[in-house]
Amino acid sequence: MGDEKPPDVGFSSDEVRKEPGPDPQPCSDEADHVAIRFKVYRRRWFILLVLCLLNCSNAMSWLTFAPVADESGAALGVSVDQVNWLSLVYMVTAIPLAAISTWMLDTCGLRPTLILGAWLNMLGAVCRVVGVLHWVPPAWRFGVVLGGQVVCGAAQPLVIFTPTKLAAVWFPRQQRATANMAASMANPLGVLIANLLSPLLLSSSGDLFILLLVYSTPAVLACFLATLGIRSSAPPTPPSPSAQNSTSEPFLKGVRMLLRNRAYLLLLVCFGSGVAVFTCFSSLLEQMLCVKGYTNDFAGLCGALFILCGALGAAALGAYVDRTRKFTEAIKVNMCLSSIGCSAFAVFSQMRSQRVCVALVCCAFGLFGFSIYPIGMELSVECSYPVGEATSAGLIFIAGQVLSMLYMFLLQALTRPLADSPLSVCAEGETFSWRVPVLVLAGLWCLGTCVFVCFFRTEYKRLQAEEETEEDGEKYNGGAHTIQ
Template sequence: MAGPAGDWPEAAAATSARSVLGGYRTYARRWVFLLVISLLSYSNATLWLSFAPVADRIARHFLLSTEQINWLSLVYLVVSIPSGVVAIWVLDSVGLRWATTLGAFLNFSGSVVRSIPCMAIGTQDPFVLLLGGQSLCALAQTLVIFSPAKLAAFVWLGASVCSPVWGGQGSSVDGGPACLPELTHVPVHLANPLGILVANLLSPILVKTEEDIPLMLGTYILPAGLAFLLATACLWESVPPTPPSAGAAQSTSLSFLAGMKLVSAPCALTRNKAYIILAVCFGGGIGIFSSFSALLEQVLCVNGYSSEFAGLCGAFFITFGVLGAVALGLYVDRTKHLTEAMKIGLCLTSLAFVAFAVVSQLQGQTVALAAICSLLGFFGFSVAPVAMELAVECSFPVGEGAAAGLVFVLGQAEGVLIMVLLTSLTVRHAEPSVSTCRDGQGPLDWKVPMLLMAGLCVLFSCLLVLLFHTPYRRLQVEADASPSIQEDERPATAATLDHVPYLAATP
């Protein structure tokens, strides 16, 4: 993503003068940006997963197959592959304000379109409208995913270099204790997992019978509509009039297009072995976790577990994932053991997936399944911010937008392949079962798909452990440059103040 230095082109030259003049400041209206992006991220996540916890009831109500219901979640991954790269460019080109407003409009429009089959009597093909609405929300997702990083990357939030969990620009470079993140960073990065958690819990609560489906669809419109209203009425500019910190003024972050131009350079991503291994392995992990979230209810209902219990397992998955991400983020900030933490976390995640593949095929194992889903989230989610940080470290000086964005896009592509493969390997049960699935069809056998999912997770973990090695290039550059930065931030003399103009960014 574009560095703030591009928005304040001469800010680095004015650093010392600003320190004396008080030119660095954070603005109260940053809370508006924080609220809008957090609400938008939350709403988009609920819309993605709202159908999955009650897939059987949705299929029966709209006379759809299980495969069609799966596409309502899978379309998010498919759409984000071509639109992910475009979204990063849009954020760089039109700015945070207009990109956020566009994302809010697409998100709200999608939530309304997918509700039309319940509002319009005699709809001929409800699946087209449901899929069309989800596709609009999927277009918004790519803008939503990258907006928090743009917001936190010194543009509005005045923190120094902090943990990647909270959206900072990397770990501290002096080997000492890392700084604590500004509290304003926390909500925007918890909004997306919170939305997934709410969808897992709320959808089964709202949809007790098929007649409750319109209530569920209408409920999820409300936060989407509120986010669009706030984005349209309350966002006035993409960047504040002055940088919030010296770090913002001196950021060397490249824009997405500038980063992509390095593809033909010696440090090209296509020739960067460490980056390719990380992108393929962690991208596969993203695909596995996306498939797990979308298919959890279908896997569990076959062996007699209710939709409410599946939603509870999904909630544990997210809750413990956030806790794990916070804990591991603070740990790697202090120790700089990014690679070690990533490898150990993926290995533990693989063990948890193997346990889930076995226990999910047994009946009456509610406590064990809840514990396994909690461990899956704790180990799996915790490595996500570390992996994105490693993607930036091993690909430097390619811009953060290009490095992290391409990993995300590759992960979505792998998610499509994995989910299609898993669902294609299911077969219908021939004998009576204890299934609680209510899609009007025979229960599915998920033994082979679940074992395959666990096997893929083990494969990706082994490849990463054996083949991934990288120096921390960006941290080294920042460490080498830190003395000059400290020198630049010395109090300015009166003579200096006479020659440094006061600069303001344009919206």
């Protein structure tokens, strides 16, 4: 994991050096200014890989049971409503631990946070496997599996807050959005794998033990790599001016600053609501579609298309924003387009035999909606700087988790039992109408979009601080400049 050597002909866009020549005579209060050179290290890609694997594994554990809720309930001897708690418990666990995780990440650094998160994620995954072993009494199985979900849920805030921090500490300015995108999209990639793999494994083997054993493998691997491979929280030499200055405010002071930041509060509400909508969509998709005759396999395919198109859109959007710095404009356009996809899903999902249309609107909703998540996290840092990256991103996550719980309870409360549904492929005795809930879900997304597009305005404070740092370097160091 050696250093990346800059080419002899120049420097990267984030390296600042002092040109040969006579030094100017500084004033007395300028005598301590020296030329700053920023470096990047190859090991940043390894840390990014570990974080991606950890995020992916944790998300796989989160939604292991959602695509196969009826089969999982039968195997564990519980109802579908109880199976939903295997997803909801992530939110219940993460909310009280989120503040501690945020403080730990901004105070203790990346390494201890990631290692603790990796161990909790592995222990939770192993506990779930133990819970379905044949020697465990049937009456205990759901409780043990739920306990494993609680431990995995405790790991979630430790890893899901980390992308913005990792991008800020280890990556140069022109790679931050891309790095944040890769680490953030690893979480929905885990959701994608769960949507595809759970129905496939459970239908082929019929054994919940095999399913959970397969999902425990990446958790064990991520724990091994994090424990032995991550050796420091920050690089020896910073990659950018903001990393060099390291001016993050203390946790409590940062929270107070955020609560007085109008632009951030608007972002908090709108993006928190957006995270909640995505959570409900992913968790309840199979139940929304089965009543109209769409199978679990098709629901899993729709969930996979939603995530896959979102990842592709995020990759393109991250590259665009890295190049143009148009965070706000990109998000507003995508939110408007995704509102059309979400509204179309609310209509087509309640029609019979519309597989192509349902699949296409899931693609559109993912492409334009899910893709804005990592850019929104970067925007939260830009509008709240110098508050710590984990604090600004973490509060949005907490808001998303709280609203996810409220939305999940609301949507399930709005369902109505159906006396007769001849096309239903839902589990026997679990047939409900989702017509009203899906319309409410689309309305919540459109409302958040309208508020954000109409009222959100902000300055990019971190970028401005970096530009001022570079200008100071040129002023005080006799022509120091950045070679493109």
